[in-house]
Amino acid sequence: MLDCLIRGGIVVDGTGAPGRGAAVGIQGGRIVSIGRSDEAARQVIDADGLAVAPGFIDVHTHYDAQVLWDPHLTPSSLHGITTAIGGNCGFTIAPMVPDEADYVMRMLARVEGMPTESLEAGLDFGWSSFGSWLDRLEDSGLGINAGFLVGHSTIRRLAMGSASMGEAASEQQLEAMKTLLAQSLAEGGLGFSSTKASAHNDHHGDPVPSRAATDAELVALAAVCRDHPGTTLEIIPSIDPIWSPETYELMTAMVLAADRPLNWNLFNVRPGEDAYLENRLGSADHARQQGATVVGLMLPDIMQMRLNFATGVLFDTLPDWAEIMHLDPAAKAEALARPEVRQRLLNGAAQASHRTWVRWDETTVVDVSSPTPHLQALVGRNVGELAAERGQHPFDVMCDIALEDDLMTGFGPPVVGDDDESWKKRAEMLGDPRVLAGGSDAGAHLDMMMTWGCTSALVGDTVRDRGLLSLEQAVNLVTDRPARHYGLRGRGRLAEGWCADIVVFDPDRLTKAPVTTAWDMPGGGWRLTGGAEGIENVLVNGVETQRSGQLTDARPGQVIRSGRDTDTVTAAGP
Incomplete structure (x- = not known):
């Protein structure tokens, strides 16, 4: 007997192939059949008139802290996200030593826009190694799958203390960082992340530790990934309007040292700024000439922000x-x-x-x-x-x-890129192999950004209302494409033997729900949040986690660990 049978829907398998009417049979957390099925099932989901697709994947989130009190990783899970990648931009809460926990917590609160009182109430830092933190997540249970990169600023602070702020690392300090990184990757870290963005300042107003790193340090740390299967690289190399040849060369050198692909964060379409787009994508062309894969994350939606003078984030740039x-x-x-x-x-x-x-x-x-x-x-x-x-x-x-x-x-601020020409260009860019759809920043900038629903906007509004992409193309952009970039084993497609991460939705209704304010953070903190309309069912590893927009109590999510759950993608790409 099947654990679950989804019948009557149009299967959009994530590869970009045309959708087809088929039933999907699930047993033991895996897809065991796609096609006709008369086999009995403990649960039957009627998907008549609905699309049945792989669970959506978000490769750029900051749920490192929130996952400890919100195992469903909302609002991402409400938008059909079944796998999220955290630890981006060099900011993680593991590994950790007691003397540096307060600094890391306050740095995270400042740079990623999280209420300090919530982090104080929600983080006990009852772990030391990266692996012991992942163990804790596994023991407590997750509503969706989640994996985490190892953050440069965190390991630099642990290795150098206050000297990490503005000082170059000595050979001994660099070796200490490499040791911390290697141990963290061996214990399941998905790769190495960093930032050189001028917007990233800590709670004292000083540049975060990674901004003091030389290019040689970044390349040396990237090289650690070479010895750890299933790892990758992520960085914000600069937020300058036009990148220099040195920025191109840094990312290419990191990729070649690691023999792993790199994704950088973030860009979007802005009217009349073709030179900006060409400059950004030039980083991929430069890398490709040397046999390296560099891709840029493009937000598949307009950027809507809420700024304030209380935090001063972005204004301080x-x-x-x-x-x-x-x-x-x-x-x-x-x-x-x-x-x-x-x-x-x-x-x-x-x-x-x-x-x-x-x-x-x-x-x-x-x-x-x-x-x-x-x-x-x-x-x-x-x-x-x-x-x-x-x-x-x-x-x-x-x-x-x-x-x-x-x-x-x-x-x-005024919304940029919401005109017809910008949307046409955005769809064109999303289909470019130098681009990866993503950059929601979900879990961060809780008082400022409203981009967590970008997958719903892409698969729903962009397909239905603008007709710029087919449903199959849009689903591919947020399932198989990111899964293959990260080497996620058995995820990103609907195929027999693959993990049963599935979202069932109505293409005629899928869209972002209105943004609301929720006072649901530890310590009385608040955040901007919002779900989706048109998502009927979500399954994670074969277990239903959402029904008609409401979360169930199930926690079938898996902690994604490098090597165990990821295949190695080399410098040349998937």
Whole structure:
């Protein structure tokens, strides 16, 4: 007898092949049949009129902390994600030593936008090695499959202490990092991640440890992956508008040293910026000429953000802004009230006019924390219109509103790339072998980013409403493509003998549900979140974890460990 039979649906198997009517039989967590089936089953799912596809895969998340109190990894799981990869950008909570736990926790809170009080309440750091942390996740149970890279900033801090901030590593310190990385990979870490992004500053306002690394250090650490099957590389090499040849060369050197592919984070389509796209994709061309695979993550949706002066994230990347944005709340409020400080900030922003978040007159008031009626009445209003009514500069309006709202006001920069030409270009880029769909950042920037539902937007809205991709193409982009890049064994396709990670959805209804605020974090913290509409059933390793948008109590997810659960993908790619 089958454990489960999904019948009546259109099987979209993840390979890009045309969908076909077929029943899917599941037993022991695996797919045992695809086609006609009259065999009895303990559970029968009627998928009449629905698509039956492999579970979606998100290769760029930051659930390293949240997984400890939210084993279902919401909201990703609500969007049909059955496998998530964390530990990106060099930030992980393992391995760990007691003396550095506080620094790593506060760094993570700052750079990835997580409430400090939630991390303090939710993390006990009751582990030491990477493997003991993964063991803890396995023992507690997961709602979806999850694997984690090993973060550069964390192992650098453990190996160098406070010297990791701004200092080059000695030969002995580099060897200590290599030892920590090798042990972590041997225990199941999926690879090595890092960042050189100028936006990544710790809770003191200082560059995170990995930003002090030389290129030689990055290449040496990447090379450790060569000795560990089933590993890979991830990095943010720069957020400069145009990358230099040195940036290309660094990523290529890392790949060749590791004999593993590399994905970098992140880019999106912006109107009239073809030179930007060509420059970014040039990194893949440069690598390919030397037999290396470098791919860029492209968000398969528009980028919607909510910024605020309380955290100052992204604002602190503007020239002359970091000092003010990194002040404590009282000092920051006092500074923002002074005209000369506002003018200094305006002058700095003028030097970064290409950033969407400095287009003050196009900014929207997304939300306010104060219940005061006249502030609540501003929600949804355009800052430029408010400035015209008040006879003020738009930036002064933003500062005045924020000061009255304890700096907590959410401001929405203008959405870029939502026009027809941009969507056409985005679909074209997603089909490029130099590009991997991803970059949701789910689990991070909980007060700022709303990109966790990008898979629902791609497989639903982009296919149905825009007609730029077929359903089969879109499913392939978020299942088989990422699975093969990471070498995920037995995942990413519907095939006999493969893991029964399956999402059953209505292509006519699949879309993102409205964004809401949830006060469900440890220590009373809150986050932006939102589910999907049109997903009927989700199975992870053959067990139903979601039904009609509601999570079940099942925790059949597996911790994905390198080597055991991943095949080796070499520098030349899958």
